[in-house]
């Protein structure tokens with residue numbers, strides 16, 4: 001374990017937030033972490049919205065099915081991908097995780113909320129006046145944690161194989 005792996009392993013989804021605002025420098029640093037993600041052919045086909053306006057947060061929350069808690073977040077990052085890039089989904093998922101970890105490094109909790117494949121994806125794009133060449137990939141509501149839920153993870157032995165796979 002080192003500082004980097006401790007941050008990664010201690011991350012949990014946070015869906016209840018304190019009302020405190022997050023320092024601008026932390027937001028900027030986390031966004032820079034997102035931009036540091038790998039992307040196919042280094043196309044970086046992402047676009048990040050930063051929403052703090054309470055009315056807008058409420059509207060976004062209302063449009064989602066499993067993201068109603070967005071209304072209580074200090075900020076919500078909205079990750080869009082440029083559709084013409086073949087691997088925009090993989091690229092923007094990598095960026096989303098980097099963003100989440102970058103926030104967690106400042107003690108800011110967040111939760112990945114589904115965007116891609118959701119019927120509300122286009123409604124959220126239009127709500128934020130984002131051009132049609134982009135599509136919603138993920139939403140990341142964030143804030144200082146008021147409550148953290150810890151999910152059990154599969155054991156390493158159950159999800160790894162060395163050299164070649166065997167059933168036992």
Ligand SMILES: Cc1cc2nc3c(=O)[nH]c(=O)nc-3n(C[C@H](O)[C@H](O)[C@H](O)COP(=O)(O)O)c2cc1C
Nearest residue numbers: 011012013014015066067111112113114149150151
């Ligand atoms: C692609 C994706 C979509 C998700 N969508 C939602 C969602 O819509 N609402 C939600 O509350 N959590 C959502 N999550 C968070 C997962 O529920 C959470 O990561 C999982 O339960 C494991 O918990 P942990 O993040 O604390 O390890 C999503 C996660 C991923 C990767």
